[in-house]
Amino acid sequence: MVKEGWNLQGNARFEGFCIDLLARVAAQAGFAYRLRLVPDNMYGARDPDTGQWNGIVRELMDRKADIAVASMTINYAREAVIDFTKPFMNLGIGILFKVPTSQPTRLFSFLNPLAIEIWLYVLAAYILVSFTLFVMARFSPYEWSSSTHVCGHETKLLTNQFSVCNSLWFITGTFLRQGSGLNPKATSTRIVGGIWWFFTLIILSSYTANLAAFLTVERTVLPIQSAADLAAQTSVQYGTLNGGSTMTFFRDSNIDIYQKMWQHMSTTSPPALVSSYEEGVRRVLQGNYAFLMESTMLDHRVQRDCNLTQIGGLLDSKGYGIATWKGSPWRDRISLAILELQEKGVIQILYDKWWKNTGDVCNRDGKDSKANPLGVQNIGGVFVTLLCGLALAIMVAILEFCWHTKKNASQGRQSLCSEMGQELRTAMRGGSSSRTVLRPGCSRCSPATHVPPAPSRYEAQDASNSVVELKELRWS
Structure with missing residues (x-):
């Protein structure tokens, strides 16, 4: 120099x-x-x-x-x-390329730890296991609980806790590690629950292990990884020093890939060959250009400029x-x-x-391994998902309210508006979690002959708990 x-x-x-x-x-x-x-x-x-x-x-x-x-x-x-x-000194030909900029962070980056096909498989498994649990609970006699209802004659009432909705809720709760309040009683349904717990354990452990790395560590993806990738594409230009041994290597090579690369370098426009190493490095820093140069000079440049990197290994072996x-x-x-x-x-x-000891060596260790703080662009999708879930819950609640008041209005022989008004006044009245509802009595029963069934473990024991269990009924 x-x-x-x-x-x-x-x-x-x-x-x-x-x-x-x-x-x-x-x-x-x-x-x-x-x-x-x-x-x-x-x-x-x-x-x-x-x-x-x-x-x-x-x-x-x-x-x-x-x-x-x-x-x-x-x-x-x-x-x-x-x-x-x-x-x-021993060396070889390497590929100098500009370090690509980091990929833009997506709003739903929290989904990145698992591939899209894995998410689809998990959804399919969720539906399959829920359906299997529902069917097996229907067929197993140990999932049915009985009680006696006397109304003129004795009637046996059977209930099953695993309806379609409850089956989906049980699988959802166990998948999210929150529980559901439902416990299988039959051996067959317990096997289904146990194997689903094992499945969710592996999936959630894998997801959690990868989540921190995907959200906090900056990742870059190189568009090319080797000389073969360079030869197989046309979007990234590449060249070498005009009149140097690297140019001679490609010009006189009998290897098909290198012959194809020389054909591209010698005929492309603008010219791919440069007159000096400085010009080649400058074109690399401008982007969309790969410079084929000897590894000693390549190492010297890469160690001093964090925007440069080497792609792949050496194409040959020779010496100075x-x-x-x-x-x-x-x-x-x-x-x-x-x-x-x-x-x-x-x-x-x-x-x-x-x-190495010039004092201007690029420090890549801290840049590659330092975890970045999470921002809205990293996990904002979680908040979007929460808002969408809340909106869906509100819509379902409105539909449930409308359906319930319409059903009660038809049974009580009153107008829908008056029934809605009564329900709204009752719902908006604060300070109490219990309510009294007067409905027409059983057409077949009278208060003197009606004996209510004993409460089971799945029925509401206290009205103040505001817990309503969905049950399926069948008459025998």
Whole structure:
């Protein structure tokens, strides 16, 4: 890298990993050097039409330079015209992409812990178990309770607590862990209740375990996950450095996916190939663009910008080496110096200095794991559900009131309006939870001959409790 804002001359104008490496190699191999930049700012690629090389490779072939120290990849084409030392760093091709913005929070985010098909299966199970409980309670003799009603002749009255509504209420209460006041008596219905309790235990435990993570941890979804995903779509553009080894890799590859990617990169408009790494990173930050680059530079960028990330693994494996002109006597001496620096851990120290210990490394741990406070956009759907339930209850109460007053009006032989007025006055009278209702007596019974049945455990024991149990009756 070239130092900016300094009035420096000669080798002092440059800094970076390769500059520090060159200084230590020169001290180890015993030579002095003078740095200069290549005029066309290219690493070196062979023109397939003319067969001519450019960039650093051209400079070495013409012996305008003795050695080249850069992030220069060792490959077959370059090795045929210039020499490389032992690699001082191993790498591969990675995909640089912009971290997508978080998905907008939905009002009913509390439903996210379970997939939509699971919610549908739970609803189907709820209906199936309710129906099964109702049918089994009807068929089991142990779910029927009897009492005696005397009205001129003795009559046996049978009641069953599990009507259709009560069956649904029992399943609902147990699913929400609130109970329902109903307890199965027969072995068959108890088995149904027990297996439903086990089912709800697993479902609610799974839901609760995932609920906190879905509501508090910020999640992002990448539109692509690998090079195969890039090749299979056209919405996200992708490219690489023009004239670099990565471009050569795709251009000369015999793998179908990479050939398809090169065909796209070489023909798309606007051009997918960029003239510098800075331009490629800038296009990535603008969005909707993936940059194929060498993993060392990719890591350097990702660790300093939290808006960037790497997608998938490496597409190949190769190394960086110091280049010399063909037959240079310095190649072996520099290779020995590199091996010695690797064994002493000097190269790893330099890597940590320029990649990890620069002070401007992005801290991703706190961003990915920090739980965010819940807002209306996270659990507002719960309040909407509550309001809808209350509105539904009010509508049902109005319908029940209208149906009850109409039935009483027809039995009491009075107008519907007067019956509604009487019911409203009674309902609005506060301070008491009991009421006296006078209705015509039993047509078959008289007060002298009527013996009411003994109250069972499912009948209202005290009118002040305002508890009315629904019962199904049948005569035997």
